[in-house]
Amino acid sequence: MEGLSRSIHLSLHIHKTPAAMAERAAHILAAACEEAVAERGVFRIALSGGQTPIPLFRLLAAPDWANRLPWDKMAFFWVDERCVGPDDPNSNYGLARRELLSHVPATHFYRMRGEMDPVKAAAMYEQQMRAEFNIDQNTVPRFDFILLGMGEDGHTGSIFSKSAAIAEKKRLAIDLFVPERKADRITLTLPVINNARCCMFIVAGKEKHSVLTKALDLLAEPTLPAQKVHPSIGDLIWVVDEAAATGK
Secondary structure (H helix, E strand, O other), rough: OOOOOOOOOEEEEEEOHHHHHHHHHHHHHHHHHHHHHHOOOOOEEEEEOOOHHHHHHHHOOOHHOOOOOOOOHHHEOOEEHHHHHHOOOOHHHEEEEEEOHHHOOOOOOOOOOOOOOOOHHHHHHHHHHHHOOOOOOOOOOOOOOEEEOOOOOOOOOEEOOOOOHHHOOOOOOOEEEEOOEEEEEEEHHHHHHHHOOEEEEEEEEEHHHHHHHHHOOOOOOEEEEEEEHHOOOEEEEEEEHHHHHHHH
C-alpha cells in the first residue's frame, strides 16, 4: 500500500540481451498495473519513443503478455512528442501504435497533438491531463508509471540540458524548440515526471555507458536531465543492458 511516508526506492537491473531487458521491464510494468487497478481501478502510464522500448512493446503485444494485462483499465499518455502527424515515421504515438497498441484491446489513448501548433498542443495536453486525472489548476497529476529513455547527452523525454524545460516548475506540458534536433517538441515537465508512483528507465548500448555512470552516481551534482528524475514518493527503476553498464 502506498503511504505518504514512503521514500524513493532505487533499483538497477542489468541484462545481457534486449529480450531479457524487455522481459524484466514487462514484469515490473505488470506488477505496477496490477497494484494500480486493484487500488484505483485504472493504470495510467506515460510512454516514451525511440528505439529502446520497441522490444518491450513487441513483447507486450505478443499473445502471452497481451492476455495478461487488463487493457480496458489502462490509460495511455505520452512523455513527449515530435511535432509531426500521427502517421509520420518519427511520431512517438505512431511508434507505440504500430508496435503495441494496434495489437491489443486497449481503448484509452491520450496522445500529444504533434500536428498542431506546439504552443496550443502543449496547452491542450495540460488541460486534457487535468480533465482525465480530475485535478484542479494547482495539482500535479500522479501517473502510476512513466517509461523513460536516456540519450547519450543525458536528456530524457524532450528535456535537454540547455533547454528552459529543465527549470520549468509550474506547467505540466510545454512546447520547446530543440536546437540539437532542429525541431519543435512537446514534453511533460519534471514536476509531472517526479510525481509518478514509478519511473522506469530503459537504457541500452555501450555508447550510453559514460552518461549512465554519471546518471547513477547519486553523489554527483545533478546536471543532466536524467539525473533530475527522482520521484518524490515513488520508485526509480533502471533496466539496462551489459553494454551500457560496462561500456563493452
